[in-house]
Every structure is written in structure tokens, then in C-alpha cells.
Amino acid sequence: MIEVYSWATPNGHKVHIMLEECGLPYRVHAVDIGAGDQFEPDFLAISPNNKIPAIVDSEGPEGKPISLFESGAILLYLAGKTGKLLPAGVSAKYEVLEWLMFQMGGVGPMLGQAHHFRIYAPEKIGYAIDRYTNEAKRLYSVMNKRLAKSKYIGGSEYSIADIAVFPWLRSWKNQGIAWNDYPHLKGWFDEIAARPAVKRGVEVLADRRKPLVDDKARSVLFGERQFRQH
Incomplete structure (x- = not known):
């Protein structure tokens, strides 16, 4: 089972779509980036740049768990794991x-x-x-x-x-x-x-996302809260 820590953003949807295309079992954990969930210690332990998405694969290389952050790295990992969506040549x-x-x-x-x-x-x-x-x-x-x-x-x-x-x-x-x-x-x-898998992927967590209309959410994403973490 792959644990996905994500939100309904373009980078999050990359991984949601990839998992749907590959047919891998996964469980989604919402990381509400407007509320500041990305700064929680448990999330930072697997995503030190405090950005979504991140994954934990309990059945990683040699049967050992592996965690990854950065959407591009996750796409490459899942392609390698499944042998799909990346040419062999x-x-x-x-x-x-x-x-x-x-x-x-x-x-x-x-x-x-x-x-x-x-x-x-x-x-x-x-x-x-x-x-x-x-x-x-x-x-x-x-x-x-x-x-x-x-x-x-x-x-x-x-x-x-x-x-x-x-x-x-x-x-x-x-x-x-x-x-x-x-x-x-x-x-x-x-x-x-x-594509059916794409349709499913972009719906993941889509009902949880809200417009960024308040100052608190803007501060979390773009302002003081973001920068004082480093």
C-alpha cells in the first residue's frame, strides 16, 4: 500500500493520476496547505521542503519502506516500480x-x-x-x-x-x-x-480544496508562516 500525502493542486494531481494509471493501491492523507498542515513534524519528516506531494511505500526496494518527496521523483519511482509510462529504450x-x-x-x-x-x-x-x-x-x-x-x-x-x-x-x-x-x-x-484514470486522479481531494480568500491562508502559503520555518 502506498500512502499519499497530498492536496488538490497540479503537483498533487500528478501523483494521483500516476497511481490511477498504474493501478497501484493507495491511501490518501489530506495535507491542507491553506491551514498549514505542511508544517507538521510528521509531514516534514518525509517532505523536508514542506511541499506536497510526498509518498511512503511500505513495499519499497528490497521489501523495505521508502519515502519520497518532489513530484518528479515520485513519478520516476512509480514508473520504475511498475515498469509503466517510461520507455525501456x-x-x-x-x-x-x-x-x-x-x-x-x-x-x-x-x-x-x-x-x-x-x-x-x-x-x-x-x-x-x-x-x-x-x-x-x-x-x-x-x-x-x-x-x-x-x-x-x-x-x-x-x-x-x-x-x-x-x-x-x-x-x-x-x-x-x-x-x-x-x-x-x-x-x-x-x-x-x-482518459478514465486522469478523470479519477483529478477528483482526488478536489472536494476538500477551497479558494484562498482569507489572509490567514495567504500568510501560510506566501507570507511569514512560510518563511519562518527555515
Whole structure:
């Protein structure tokens, strides 16, 4: 059994979708990041960066328990554990990995900043909004060009690269995106969204998440509470 410590965010949904696609048994533990659950000692013991998601696999390598944090690392672990969603061939595997790193280093951080300055920041800073909205559009363009010549983000087969990217694009409106500008990416998005495992994955903990409308939650995620932990 895999214990999943998570919340209904793009990074959380990556792991929820992966577990559904792989058919692994798992149990979800809600980590309410607006309430500050991510700072609890038990969670920090498995996720020292106080970020979701994290997992504990009671049947890890050599039959021993293992815990992991960072969504990309978890996707790679689950792919290795099951032999699914990561090609065995060397060239194909590294093609998937470079697009996984593209998501981890670009899509997630940059779209996260677009969300922050467009939606959550208490002060609307024009330069920041323009900077990250334009970067979101650039990243969408990169993916659109990729999918003009490749069936999936990571190559010819559906993989962890697609699973990593997809949840971040579900908030395209908040990122200032118009789908008409990215027809190849939109076609891919619709195909991934229709997968049964993806539908199940994005519903995990979705009923628990609430809009960040109060100052306490904003402080926990973006302010003093976040920074005084380090």
C-alpha cells in the first residue's frame, strides 16, 4: 500500500493520476496547505521542503519502506516500480526525461508565478503580471510546436511527461491563455483529459480544496508562516 500525502493542486494531481494509471493501491492523507498542515513534524519528516506531494511505500526496494518527496521523483519511482509510462529504450527514455525536466524546471515554476501574480498577490504589479503571462504563452507555444510533430509530450507514447504537464494546464484561464492560439496542444489536452484514470486522479481531494480568500491562508502559503520555518 502506498500512502499519499497530498492536496488538490497540479503537483498533487500528478501523483494521483500516476497511481490511477498504474493501478497501484493507495491511501490518501489530506495535507491542507491553506491551514498549514505542511508544517507538521510528521509531514516534514518525509517532505523536508514542506511541499506536497510526498509518498511512503511500505513495499519499497528490497521489501523495505521508502519515502519520497518532489513530484518528479515520485513519478520516476512509480514508473520504475511498475515498469509503466517510461520507455525501456535508452533514447526514448531520455526523450521523456528531458520533457519531464522541462515541466519541473519551467512549466510548473513559471505557471505557478503566473497564478500568483495574476490571482493571489495582494498587490497587482503590472510588470510581474506581464512577465509571467508572457512566459506562460511562450511555454504553451513550445509545447504546441512539440505536439505538431509528436503525438505526446515525451514522444510517440503516453508517459510520465504527459502526466506531469497536464494538471498545470487545467488552469489555463488563470494563466491568460487563449486555446485558439495553441491548436495542437489543445487537441492533446482534450485527449488526456478524457482518459478514465486522469478523470479519477483529478477528483482526488478536489472536494476538500477551497479558494484562498482569507489572509490567514495567504500568510501560510506566501507570507511569514512560510518563511519562518527555515
